[in-house]
Amino acid sequence: MKKWVAMIGFFGLLIGLSSCGQRNQTYEPEIKTDAKEVKLKVWVDLNQGDYYRSVVDDFKKAHPEKKYDITVIESESGRAQEYLQKDPESAADIFVTPHDRLGQMVESGAVYQLTKYTDEIKQENTPTSVQAATYQDKIYGFPTTSESMFMYYDKRVFSEEEVQNFNDITTKGKIGINLEEAGADFRETPWFMSNGSSLYGENGEDPYGTTFNSPEGVETLTWIANLQKNKNVVPVNADEINALRSGKINAVLSGVWNTEAIEEVLGKNMGVAAYPSADLGNGEVPLYAFQQCNIFCINAFTQYPLDAMALTNYLTSEKVQIKAFEELGKVPSNQMARKNEAVANDPVAEAVIEMTTEEHSVLMPKIPEMNVFWQHMNSLLVDAYKGKIPQTDFPKSLDKLVDEITPEKE
Structure with missing residues (x-):
């Protein structure tokens, strides 16, 4: 998650690297x-070189x-386009990259459109990960992961039944959510799609x-803002x-990067x-998270x-x-691979696999305009939650957001 959030700020650099969609x-x-x-x-990504060197040897x-x-080098996957350009x-x-880079890479002519293995990619991978490797109906990448945040x-404190409903969770205990800082947009934006x-x-x-x-x-924005009134949302x-260690919270929306630390705190519990699920104002719906995929691409x-x-x-x-x-x-x-015993019997992997279905997550968009979106969404969510925007102004604020993130038609 830290890697993905850090990459958001890097988008601005990528805009300057694009040559109006023309190949260098x-x-x-x-x-x-x-x-x-x-x-x-x-x-390959940092700390993964030894593994992929062994794979290359097998190949x-x-x-x-x-x-x-074949030389395998560890690199920052989020900076692949910068280095390519x-x-x-x-x-x-060959390089690994988060899927949300793909649109910018295609527009700048940095990535090779696949001419082989596309049928296998479609047949063997989850539909959303195939979508992640596709831009404007053409496949440019080989999916390798499909992940999401979970709880x-x-x-x-909670039974398996109680954690299925947001109201039950906040009636029985306290849940931690990033609502006031950078990264709130990454977590709460999908809830708009839920509704x-x-x-x-x-x-x-x-x-x-x-x-x-x-x-x-x-x-949705009103529901998020009203969370400030709920003492069990921290x-x-x-x-x-x-916060988990001290008992300040009993549940948290997070990801696989925190498994080891949280297991150390909670152990067998x-x-x-x-x-x-939650009622955002129009009936009970599952709260979505952003689905993120890593893909391997070919240098154009x-x-x-x-x-x-x-x-x-x-x-x-x-394999x-x-x-x-x-x-x-x-x-x-x-x-x-998801049905393999080692994967299917792992509780964390099981939660991720459930989250990366259409019922629980939505693929993070991969078009270049997302750069502009991130610049505006976080402040809107945080200000709404903190009460800095009157709720009567929410329609106007959302009109302004849509206007700011939508390009002018030529």
């Missing part, structure tokens, strides 16, 4: 489709017909399709672990569950596109995703 013409690679000696560079053993020289010739042929709770509003259209790719200023959007952020300037696709297909295969879960804790996007 300063470097044109010599494409080698039938080479017997292939040299590839792979960027090389499975393909003795070619001499592969600065020096495409020396950048990695941790203290089993001594029927759209962010950049139904599929997140229509820059003119935001309906947060609908009556349903006003209901604003937390970086202090959420200490740690429970995990999908987000609860690679000299070896066929070999790069073959290797990436292997890096994201069922590699299962092993990545076991060694790195990465929840798979591959549907068969």
